Amino acid sequence: MNIAAIQPTTIEEFLQLPETKPASEFIHGQIIQKPMSQGEHSQLQIELCETINQITKPQKIAKAFPELRCVFGGLAIVPDIAVFRWERIPRLPSGRIANRFEIHPDWFMEILSLDQKYKQVLAKLLHCAEYGxxxxxxxxxxxxxxxxxxxxxxxxELKNSDRLPVLTEVELEGV
Known part of the structure; x- marks a missing residue:
């Protein structure tokens, strides 16, 4: 099925469509399929998630999720990495992690792919900041x-040896 040929008018209609690989996002009424991850992109994504989770998960500070759909502010986006503070992770009454995340992440990461445009990706980060x-x-x-x-x-913009900001309570220094 060509998901791009179907243009839902609401986010609820979009969320009823079958998942795609790579994931599709619903942004301002448009379905936009994310580019397929390549080697360097995938490696960076895996290493960042593993590093963050090694530091934050044992102490229940936060958890990094790769390619997790987040629905909030009228958009359905799939960040390369979404980090949620432990107490904000949506859970079922049983305590298990919920499948639907209808809240903004605390830390949102996108790794620019060759065929992505800065402006489109930056707009998602700005949307996230607007919602918290x-x-x-x-x-x-x-x-x-x-x-x-x-x-x-x-x-x-940060480069080279510039110190990267991270979530408060997360210490990545020396990792």
Whole structure:
């Protein structure tokens, strides 16, 4: 089925459609399929998730999720990495993690793919900040830079030995 040929008018209609690989997002009434991850992108995504989870999960500070659909503010987006503070992770009455995350992540990370446009990806980070995300990273492996978006929607480019901001209570220094 060609998911792009179906244009739902609401986010609820979009969420009823079958999942795609790679994932599709619903942004301002449009279905946009994410690009297929390539080697460097996948490796960076895995390493970041593993590193964050090794530090935050044992102490129940936060948890990093790869490719997790987040539905909030009229959009359904799938960040490369969504980090949620432990107490904000949606759970079922049994205590298990819920399948639907209808809240913004605390930390949102996108790794720029070759066929993605900065403006589109940055717009997702700004949307997240508008709805309460504390920190956003847009990683560009090709030029070895990271655009950082804070909760006030300020954007700053970091390179080389610049110290990267992380969520409060998370210590990645020396990792």
């Amino acid at each position: 995300t504390e920190l956003g990273w847009l990683l560009d492996a090709e030029d070895e830079s990271i655009l950082v978006v804070d909760r006030d929607r300020r954007v700053k």
